[in-house]
Amino acid sequence: MYKVLCYLDQRISEWICDDGWILKKPKVVSELSNHFAKKSIVVIYSAILSLHWLLLLSYSPSGQAEQPSEYRLKVAFLYNFAAYTEWPHAHNSVLNLCIHGEDPFGENLRHIRQKKVNEQELLIRHTKKIEDLPDCQIVFITRSVVDSLDSIINLLDGKPILTVADTPGVGQQGVALNMAIKEGKVIFEANLTVARKNGLRLSAQLLRFATKVYQE
Structure with missing residues (x-):
């Protein structure tokens, strides 16, 4: 199926x-x-x-071998996050998706590389320096750099940048969209307060599938 x-x-x-x-x-x-x-x-x-x-x-990592892997599905989530987010202004013809830290996706990123999102080409970048993040429109904060989360959040505060992660608890700490595995399923939570503060509009179609929505 x-x-x-x-x-x-x-x-x-x-x-x-x-x-x-x-x-x-x-x-x-x-x-x-x-x-x-x-x-x-x-x-x-x-x-x-x-x-x-x-x-x-409903994806379960312990399911049959033919099912997509956890990070292949998380790549699909990343694409949908981009497709159902509105930025306050257009960004030329490119939408920069930055993987910050050690890349957990590997070859799975090929499925969305150079695809179009609302007429913009999705360009995947790998960043190691925090100073490079303001040039991104989407930042996936990997677990390898989560110790620097406060610095990353402070740097991107108020900027039209969608932050995404898959580390427990970071949604409440200021990450806009946070993926996880719970009871064998891929889920995500949304921090609507942070998204709005950064000038981003998350579609209602996206938010309806969030397990938690943080907002003031």
Whole structure:
């Protein structure tokens, strides 16, 4: 099932499959002009979108071998985080996704490398110096640098940068989106206060799947 279920993200005009693959939108979809056909696609899109997220959230690392790995699915989450976040202003033609610290994703990042997010190319960068982070639009804070979390949060405070991590407890410490594994499932929490402070708008479609939403 993981290899065949995909959903059409009309914001980026691409098909996204729940196993982490991202496919270009078929030409036939863009040529549909019939009103009822379009309406049907919207209904199907909404249903499959919900199913897509449910499949991601129900992933179990102890499952069968053909299931995607934990970090392959977390890469898919990263892409969806980018697709369902609005920045206060456009950033040329590139959206910089920075992996700060030791990269836990490995070759799984190839599934989103140079893909489009709302007409912008997703450019993956690996950063070691904290001084390089203000040039990013998304920063994934790896566990290897979590000891420097306070310094990172202070540096990015008030800047239009989406912070993401997968370390327990950092959502309450100022990370906007924090992924985790709970009871064999991939989950995430959102710090809406931090996102808004940084001028970011997290889509309601994204927030509905968060296990916790921190806000004042």
